[in-house]
Structures are given as structure tokens and as C-alpha cells.
Amino acid sequence: NPEYKGKVLLTADSREVFHLALLLNGHSPNTTKEKEIKAAYERLRALVPNVAAFNSDSPEVPYLQGEAELGMIWNGSAFRAHKENPNIRFIYPKEGAIFWIDNYAIPKNARNIKEAHQFIDFMLRPESAKIVIESMGFSMPNEGVKPLLAPEDAANPVLFPPESEVKKGILQGDVGNAINIYEKYWNRLKTN
Template sequence: MSKLTRTLILILVVSFGLLYLINRLNAHEGYAGDNTLTVYNWGDYIDTDLIEKFEEETGIKVIYQTFDSNEAMMTKIEQGGTFYDVAVPSEYAISKMKEENLLIEIDHDKIPNLKHIDSRFLDLSFDKGNKYSIPYFWGTVGIAYNTKLLPNKEFKSWNDLWDEELENKILLVDGAREVIGMGLNSLHYSLNDTNEEHLQEAKDKLDTLTPNIKAIVGDEIKMLLAQEEAAVGLVWSGDAADIMWDNENIDYVVPEEGSNLWFDNMVIPKTSKNVDGAHQFINFMLDPENAAQNADYVGYSTPNNAALEILGEEVSGDERFYPPAELTDRLEVYDNLGKKMLAHYNELFLEFKMHKK
């Protein structure tokens, strides 16, 4: 056998080996067909027992992957390297994904459990008619505070955070929309304000808050507040519920000026290779018993009325997490501000963080 022939055979063997490996990896990454479903969700945002239950009921194998930001999720779907079948973006991300043709329309006839969703959470501005998304969880942004460390302090307004007694006692989540939004709300401006003067005014006011800020952090904010490393935090309502579970001294309030009313919805990305299985999964998650189990595990507010009946008055009657209409009417959903304005929000937030340092 000539040297050239041996070389060609070696190349063929290596090529077939690489092809086999790629096929194996593709199957693992969610490239399979009708018997596999790849779900892309936030971390620790589902009761994994429900995934096993879905697999048992349908015979569909679920590959579950997580992301830590809407931006990371959208980038991965835009790249198309993995054929995600179900994803769980937030409202402004859904609006952007619609614009960029990244979503498949949902067939409501295949989602009979949609009837259990509270009408307040349907037909919203980011997805009229829910053509592309189905509600998963919702919540608010507000103030978590330690009643033991601050026995004589009440929080009704965002402006209460500027109290000199709170020096080095406040943690903020590392989010531009949340922090700049807090500044805007404290001035009675909209969370979606694009007026340059208003935005600069909000940023300048936030700069005056820096003596009270201990740190700007990510997911560790839950642990730090629960362990009483700080007395106050700007947090999402579901995180507040987790903190309160770990520490009975923590309370939560949505300030009277208003705040963010956010939604995470289930969508079917254009990358889906199992559209029918995606509909089955969405409908499964809307089953009242499944939705109640999931809400009990995750701690966020469910939009599922039938699930709330299962959870009972102790849950549904807690106005900190299921606020009345007079409060929710003052809350705002984040609009998709466009790349240019969103970049400006991020720039202002970065300037604020640099000022903090």
C-alpha cells in the first residue's frame, strides 16, 4: 500500500469519526426530531420533577438548557447553532424576537389549557393576541428590606432609599432597566422614558444614592440579603419570595410611584425541529396541577387562575406578590426601546456604576 493511499484512508477514517462525533453532539444539543424536545429557560426556573413527568406522559426526551439573560438567549437563537423548541424570554425580548422573525406562531387550538390563564395577562402590548407567546410567570420589581435591622423604617416610596440612615446598607441588582428605571420612577417618569433630559436627571439623582449602596450584584443578592449582609435590596418579586422563605425578617413592597410589571412567556423559536412537541410542552405546563406545582417550587407569581385555586388563599391573597388592580394599573411593562436607546440606558448605568466605585 502506497504512502498516499494510507494517507487517504487515514483522512477518510478521521472524517467519518468527526462526522459521527458531530452527529452525537448535535443530538445532545437538541438537533434530534420528534422524540426530543430542547427547552431553553432561565436557571432554576422549573420544577425538574415536571420535566420527568412530561417525559413519562409523552415519551418525548427533554434536553433542558439554561441562560442568564434575555440578550444571551436571543444571541444563541439568532446564531441557530442549537435547534431550541421552547424558550422563555421576557416581554421586551419577545417584542424584539418578533421583529427579527425569530418566532413561530402558536396554534391556540393545540393549547386548550390556555383557558386557565387570567385575561389580565393576555393580549398585552408586546404580543397582541398572544400569537407568539404564552404566559409562564409574572412579577414586579420592588424593595426587599429587613425589619429586624431597620425596626423603625418603612418603605412606601423609591425616595425612601435616599435616607441617610441607610448608608452602606443597600444592594442593587445588576440591571440597567431596573436601576435606571428606579431613578426614573423616583422622579415620576416612565420606565420607558426616552427623553434625554429625563434620563440624565435620573442618572444624576442615582449618583447621589451611592453613599447608601453597599454593592451592585447578580444572583448572590438573595444569599446576601437572607444572611443579613445588607438591610435593603432592589429585587424582583420572585427573588424576594425566596429571601423571605430563608429569613422571616425580610419584607417586600412595591413603591407607590409605580414600578416594573414583568412577564416571562413561553415561545417557539424558529429553530424548532419539534413544533408539535413544543405545543404539547406548553399545554402541559398550563395544566392547573402542573402550574401550581411549578409556582410552589419557583416562588414566582402564576398567571394561571385554576392553579391559584389549588395553591389557596394563603398564596393568592398575599398582595405583595399578587397585588390588587389599583397597584398593577400603576405598573409598566418594559418596552422594546430599540438598540440605540437600550445602548444609551446601558451607558448611563455603566457611568453610574463607575461613579459608585
């Protein structure tokens, strides 16, 4: 759409960006087939003239500064941007959102395993989860946190996606060595 020339923001993440085009083309966003990835690249090439920036470091900033009017953004960044400017809205794509999960993990050869468990236990407490949610905008899998949140945050679909969105969403999976195919077309896209 020429109306948005230079006003679209995409994350600087090959998998996230290709996810969008793969879904629009009717393919799995976790495909490992080069033919499908190349077709997604061709679709994205048509979008490039509208792209203001590829930004994953602070994707909310171009929206807040009026440099981008639509595009991709992570839910935490969208939550923080909306807090600063209520006119910024987060909309789930009708084709389905990509979902991913951040985890706490203890490396196999960790020396301070007891302390690592204590840290994870601390972070998973409802009071700690509340701080993470309010400051970062990332939901925590903790049933006890919602009553501690402001009502508008507890009901915020950016923090807690509705079941209908979760059902449509797709978990970003490991594509193994096909990541090299994604990166090949990603590098072409960015230098287009």
C-alpha cells in the same frame, strides 16, 4: 439617607435601576430621551454611597445574610427570601412597580414544534403552575392554580399583586437604540 450607607441592594439591571430614578423624577421609565436618562443617572449617583451591591444573580442572599436592609428585589426572589426569613418583606413602591412578563415561545425554525406545544401545555396545567409558583415564586396566568395553593400563597400579594398595584405599575417596554444611552450611564454609575 446616611442611616443606610452600605445597606442598599440594587439589581444589576440598568433598566430596572433607572426605572426607579426616572419615576422619582416624574418621567416615564420607558423614556428614550437622553436628558431624562442623564437626570436619572444624577439622582442615582447620590444613592451609590449607600449601595452594598448590584446583584441580580441571587438578590435574596444579601438580605438573608444581613448585608442589605432595603433595596430592589424581584418578586420571586422576595417570595423565596420571605419563606426562609419571615422578617423579610416585599413592598411595592408608591410610585408604581415595573412589571415584565416571562413567556414561553417557540422559535420560528424550531424542529420539534409538536413537542414544544406539548411542553407549554404541560407547564400551563394548574398542577405544573403550582410547582412553579411554590418553587420559584413566580405567578402563572392560570385561574385553576389558586385553589391548589396553600391559602397564604393564594392570597400573597408578592405572587398575585393587588389590582391597585397593577394599575399603578408600568410594563417595561422596548426602548430600541436608546438602550445604548441607558448602558452608557449605567456603566458610569457602576464605576462611580
